[in-house]
Amino acid sequence: MTGRDGWEPEAAELVRPYVITKGRGLPDEDDLSLITLVTASAEDARRPTRLSPEEQSLLELCSAGYLSVAEIAGHTHFPLGVVRILLASLMEGGYVTTRPPVAPARLADREILEEVLNGLRAKFG
Amino acid sequence: MGSAPSLGEQDYVRGGATQTAVKILVVGHFAVGKTTLIGSISEIEPLSTEETMTQAAEAVDDLKGVQGKTTTTVAMDFGRLTISDRVVLYLFGTPGQQRFVQMWEDMARGALGALVLVDPERLADSFPVIDLIEHYGLEYAIAVNHFDGAPLRDERALREALDLLDDTPVVTCDARDEKSSAAALTTLVRYLLDRTR
Ligand SMILES: Nc1nc2c(ncn2[C@@H]2O[C@H](COP(=O)(O)OP(=O)(O)OP(=O)(O)O)[C@@H](O)[C@H]2O)c(=O)[nH]1
Ligand SMILES: [Mg+2]
Numbered sequence: 001m002t003g004r005d006g007w008e009p010e011a012a013e014l015v016r017p018y019v020i021t022k023g024r025g026l027p028d029e030d031d032l033s034l035i036t037l038v039t040a041s042a043e044d045a046r047r048p049t050r051l052s053p054e055e056q057s058l059l060e061l062c063s064a065g066y067l068s069v070a071e072i073a074g075h076t077h078f079p080l081g082v083v084r085i086l087l088a089s090l091m092e093g094g095y096v097t098t099r100p101p102v103a104p105a106r107l108a109d110r111e112i113l114e115e116v117l118n119g120l121r122a123k124f125g
Numbered sequence: 126m127g128s129a130p131s132l133g134e135q136d137y138v139r140g141g142a143t144q145t146a147v148k149i150l151v152v153g154h155f156a157v158g159k160t161t162l163i164g165s166i167s168e169i170e171p172l173s174t175e176e177t178m179t180q181a182a183e184a185v186d187d188l189k190g191v192q193g194k195t196t197t198t199v200a201m202d203f204g205r206l207t208i209s210d211r212v213v214l215y216l217f218g219t220p221g222q223q224r225f226v227q228m229w230e231d232m233a234r235g236a237l238g239a240l241v242l243v244d245p246e247r248l249a250d251s252f253p254v255i256d257l258i259e260h261y262g263l264e265y266a267i268a269v270n271h272f273d274g275a276p277l278r279d280e281r282a283l284r285e286a287l288d289l290l291d292d293t294p295v296v297t298c299d300a301r302d303e304k305s306s307a308a309a310l311t312t313l314v315r316y317l318l319d320r321t322r
Contacts, residue, residue, distance in 0.1 A: 033235060034174075034203075035146035035215050037138055064132065066141025068215060070203055074172025075130050080231075081176065101146045104235055112147060112212065113237070113318045119208030120314060124307035 031091075032084045034070040037099040038062050045094045054078070058086050059095055066099070136169060140210045148215040149313065150232055152258060153242030154250035158270040158300035159218035160202050162242065165306045166216065167204025175200055176228050199225055201232065216310075221254030233261035238317045240309060241265050242300065245277065248286045255287060264320055266294040266313040292316075 032038075040063040051059065061067065061075060073083040090096045102112060138144055151159045164171045176199055203217045219225075219232050239258050243251045258265050267289065269277050277283065277297045284295065294316045298309040 034217070034231060035148050035235070037141055037144060037146055037213075039141060061130065061132065065134070065137025066144065067137060068146060068205075070174055070215065070217075071136075071169075071172060071205070073174040074203070075132065075136075077175075079175045099141070099145065101148070101235055107147075107235065107237055108317075108321050110318065110321050113314060113321065115212050116147065116208050116214060116237070117311065117314045117318060119206075119212065119214075120307055120311045123206070124304055124311070 031100075032069050032087055032098070033101055034080075035068045035101045037066045037068055037101075038072060038087060038096050039066045039098075041094055041097045045097075047093045049093045051090075051093075051095070052086075054082075055086050055090055055095075058083070059090060062096055138205070138213050139207045143210055144207075144213045145211060146213050146215060148217055148232075148236050149310065150217050150219050150236050150239040150258075150263065151242065152219045152221055152239050152254055152265075153270075154221045154244070154247065154254055157242045157244050157247075157250075159220075159242055162240075162268075162270075162298070162300035162306045162309075163202060163204040163216045163218050165301060165303045166206055166310065168207060169205050171202050171204045171218075173200040173202040176231070199228060201228060221251075221257060229257060229261060233263055236263060238264040238266070238313055240313050241267050242270050243267055243283075243287070244272065245269055245283060246272075248283065251287060264317055266296065266309070266316050268300075268309040268312075269295065269297045270300050271297050292319075 040059055058072060058076065061072060067075070069083060069087065070080070072087070073080045076083065078086070087096060091098065102109075106112065151162055153159050160171060199220070201217055201219055203215055206214045206216070208214050217232050217236075219229065241251065241254060241258060255265075267283075267287065269283070271277065277295075280295055284293075289295070294312045296309050296312045299305045
């Protein structure tokens, strides 16, 4: 929906995410998948940089344990794309570390599927 | 924003330092019971995330107020189940509409498989969902969500209508019931395991 003079109404909504993420590009999606687990790194692993309030807020959220990228987005109500960019920046500075999900090549592994099956049976009978 | 929401210990992944995450999709048409099923199994209150939708808007028909916009947000919801001290399972509820292409790619990548929730009274609504699942090459099982709790009378007719392969599992479930939902999920995982033989 472009107005008479090319002004786009939805552009305003995009300004804030852009500011939050300092205009960075999207990180590689496989690095920060929906179910990549994230936690804050030890203090001595962190490169001293100035964090944005949003980065600070994500770091705080990740300080008490592990959360998936999707959960971080769910708890903060930031769009997923924004969360990914903020996390990528935190990773770059050594502030957070990640545990990647099961590699695609191993998805059909019997071992993993058996573990899930046994877990479901143990929990729900 | 600026201050983090305060979470309790139970919100974090138990034993996260040794955990690897896997995911299963719970898909189905509008109001078929996806969120209900996820909520009945999840150990956390189901959460949702938003994604920016950037594709052309001509396919956007029935979302009020988004006509003509090139950007809007869509929600997917999800829950979590700690399987063991090595594996944590996430369940993602995914709407079946074709227009959520970007989200589907995100969801489908790395998924173990999909549980397709079906309402036997609205079978045709499930066609596009199953098409999408097959398009992304995901293995799936069908869970017939019986809103009246009656047994499925004619599985053969349902199989024919949905054009299922002979070995695709079909189970009935009540998405509100934890055990029933878990049984449907178990059927899917057993099927995935069989497929690896
Ligand atoms: N009687 C009955 N009602 C159900 C069952 N499963 C879901 N419902 C109800 O059906 C309605 C829709 O369920 P949801 O779980 O929100 O469905 P959904 O697929 O997540 O819907 P959307 O996200 O809007 O597409 C809710 O009011 C549920 O309480 C069931 O097995 N039996
Ligand atoms: Mg829902």
